[in-house]
Amino acid sequence: MPDLKVEQPKSLVAIVEERLRDAIVDAEMRLGETLSEEALSEALGVSRTPVREALARLQLQGLVTIVPKKGTFVFAPTEEDVSELCVFRYMLETQALRECMSKARAAALAAMNDALAAMEATQAGGTRRDYARADTVFHEVFFQHCGNRYLGNAYRGVSGRVAALRTHLSVPLEGEQERSMAEHHLMVEAFAAGRLADLDSILHRHIMRAWDAYADVLRSGEVSG
Amino acid sequence: MPDLKVEQPKSLVAIVEERLRDAIVDAEMRLGETLSEEALSEALGVSRTPVREALARLQLQGLVTIVPKKGTFVFAPTEEDVSELCVFRYMLETQALRECMSKARAAALAAMNDALAAMEATQAGGTRRDYARADTVFHEVFFQHCGNRYLGNAYRGVSGRVAALRTHLSVPLEGEQERSMAEHHLMVEAFAAGRLADLDSILHRHIMRAWDAYADVLRSGEVSG
DNA sequence: TTCCTGTATCTTGCATACGGACTGGAGATC
DNA sequence: GATCTCCAGTCCGTATGCAAGATACAGGAA
Numbered sequence: 001m002p003d004l005k006v007e008q009p010k011s012l013v014a015i016v017e018e019r020l021r022d023a024i025v026d027a028e029m030r031l032g033e034t035l036s037e038e039a040l041s042e043a044l045g046v047s048r049t050p051v052r053e054a055l056a057r058l059q060l061q062g063l064v065t066i067v068p069k070k071g072t073f074v075f076a077p078t079e080e081d082v083s084e085l086c087v088f089r090y091m092l093e094t095q096a097l098r099e100c101m102s103k104a105r106a107a108a109l110a111a112m113n114d115a116l117a118a119m120e121a122t123q124a125g126g127t128r129r130d131y132a133r134a135d136t137v138f139h140e141v142f143f144q145h146c147g148n149r150y151l152g153n154a155y156r157g158v159s160g161r162v163a164a165l166r167t168h169l170s171v172p173l174e175g176e177q178e179r180s181m182a183e184h185h186l187m188v189e190a191f192a193a194g195r196l197a198d199l200d201s202i203l204h205r206h207i208m209r210a211w212d213a214y215a216d217v218l219r220s221g222e223v224s225g
Numbered sequence: 226m227p228d229l230k231v232e233q234p235k236s237l238v239a240i241v242e243e244r245l246r247d248a249i250v251d252a253e254m255r256l257g258e259t260l261s262e263e264a265l266s267e268a269l270g271v272s273r274t275p276v277r278e279a280l281a282r283l284q285l286q287g288l289v290t291i292v293p294k295k296g297t298f299v300f301a302p303t304e305e306d307v308s309e310l311c312v313f314r315y316m317l318e319t320q321a322l323r324e325c326m327s328k329a330r331a332a333a334l335a336a337m338n339d340a341l342a343a344m345e346a347t348q349a350g351g352t353r354r355d356y357a358r359a360d361t362v363f364h365e366v367f368f369q370h371c372g373n374r375y376l377g378n379a380y381r382g383v384s385g386r387v388a389a390l391r392t393h394l395s396v397p398l399e400g401e402q403e404r405s406m407a408e409h410h411l412m413v414e415a416f417a418a419g420r421l422a423d424l425d426s427i428l429h430r431h432i433m434r435a436w437d438a439y440a441d442v443l444r445s446g447e448v449s450g
Numbered sequence: 451t452t453c454c455t456g457t458a459t460c461t462t463g464c465a466t467a468c469g470g471a472c473t474g475g476a477g478a479t480c
Numbered sequence: 481g482a483t484c485t486c487c488a489g490t491c492c493g494t495a496t497g498c499a500a501g502a503t504a505c506a507g508g509a510a
Binding site: 261262263273277291292293294295296297 | 490491492493
C-alpha cells in the first residue's frame with residue numbers, strides 16, 4: 001500500500017501562534033506594543049480561546065509578556081537581556097556544532113552549504129527580510145543535525161527572540177550583509193576542515209558583533225517598530 | 226510607610242500546573258498513563274479551561290504528550306530520550322558552573338554549601354523523595370547564580386523530566402545515596418578550588434552514571450508507576 | 451491649583467456549551 | 481469464524497458569557 005498519510009489541518013491555535021509570531025518577528029508590531037485578546041481575536045476572525053492559548057505559548061517563547069488583568073505586550077528587551085541572550089545563543093550553537101561535527105559531519109556540511117547558497121540567492125535578488133530569514137535557516141541547520149532534540153528545543157525556545165532582535169534592532173549598515181556572508185563562509189570552511197577552535201572564535205565574533213549593534217540601537221532609545 | 230506589598234494569589238492555571246507536575250514527578254502517576262481534561266478538572270475541582278492551559282505548559286516541559294482529539298498522556302521516555310537528556314543536562318550544568326565561577330563565585334559557593342547541608346539533613350532523617358528534592362535544589366543553585374536567565378530557563382524546561390526520571394527510574398541501590406553525596410562533596414570542593422576541569426569530569430561521571438542506571442531500568446521494561 | 455475619589459471602561463481569568471473527531475464494541479453479513 | 485458496519489461513548493477544539501481586577505479620567509473638596 002502506498003503512503004497515503006494525510007497531514008492534519010493545523011489547529012486554530014497553531015495558525016494564530018504562527019501568525020502572531022511572524023507579526024512580531026517581522027516587525028509588523030512594535031516592541032512593547034499593547035495587544036488585547038479581544039482585539040486580536042476580532043482581527044484574526046477567531047474567538048478569544050485560541051488567541052489566548054497562542055499568546056500563552058508565545059509568552060513561553062519570550063515574545064510577549066502577559067500581565068494579569070492588565071494586558072499583553074510585545075516583549076521589550078533590555079540591554080542586559082540582549083547580552084544574556086547572545087551569550088546563551090553562543091553556548092547553544094557552539095555545542096550544537098560540536099555534536100554535528102562528531103556525529104553527522106557530512107550531512108551537516110551539505111545542509112550548511114545549501115543554506116549558504118540560499119543566503120547568497122537572497123543577497124542577489126531579495127529583501128533584507130529574506131536575507132534575515134535565510135540567516136535564521138542557516139543557524140537552524142546546526143540543531144537539525146546535532147542529534148540532540150533537547151538542544152534543538154532550547155534553541156527553538158529563544159530563536160523567536162533572536163529573529164525578532166535581528167529584525168527590530170538591526171540598522172542596515174553599509175557592507176554589513178557582505179561581512180555577514182563572509183563570516184558564514186568562514187564558518188562553513190572551518191567546519192569542513194574540522195577546525196573547532198576557529199569555528200568557535202568565528203561564531204563568537206559573529207554573535208558578539210551583532211550584540212554590539214543591538215546594544216547601540218537600544219542605548220539610542222530608538223526601539224523601532 | 227511599611228512595606229505592605231501583598232502577593233498576588235496564584236492563578237488556577239499555576240496551581241493546577243504545579244499540582245500536576247508534582248503528581249508526575251513524584252510518581253503518583255505512571256509513565257504513559259492517560260489523562261483526560263475532564264477527569265482532571267473534576268478531580269481538581271476546577272473547570273477544564275485552566276486544566277487545559279496547564280497541560281499545554283506541561284507539554285512544553287516535556288512532562289505530558291497531547292495527542293489531538295485523542296487524549297493527553299504522561300510522558301514515556303525512550304532510552305534514546307534519556308541519553309539525549311543527560312547529554313543536554315551536562316552541557317547546561319557545565320556551562321552554568323563556568324559562569325558561576327567567573328561571575329559569582331563566592332555567592333555560588335555559599336549556596337552550594339547550604340544545599341549540600343540540606344541534602345545531608347535529609348540523609349539523616351528523610352525519605353528518598355526528600356533526598357531527591359534536595360538533590361534537585363542543589364543543581365538549581367548553579368543556575369540561580371550563573372547570571373544568565375536564559376540558561377536557567379532552559380534548565381527549567383528540562384528539570385521536570387530530570388526530576389521525574391530520578392523518581393520513576395531510580396532503583397534504590399545499596400550505598401547509592403552515599404556515593405551520590407560523596408560526588409556532590411567533590412564537586413563543591415573542586416568548585417571552591419577553581420578546578421574547572423575536575424569539576425567537569427566529576428559532573429560528567431555523576432550524570433552519566435545516572436544515565437546508566439536509568440537505561441538499565443528502561444531496558445528491563447519495568448516502567449514503574 | 452492640587453489632591454483625592456468614584457466610576458466608566460478596559461483588561462484578563464474562569465466556567466460552560468456545543469460540535470467534530472476518534473475509539474471500541476455489538477451486531478449483521480459473508 | 482472472520483470481517484465489515486454502525487453506533488454509542490469519550491475526548492478535545494472552539495465559541496461564548498460572566499465576574500473580577502486594573503486603569504484613566506472627570507469632578508468635587510481643600
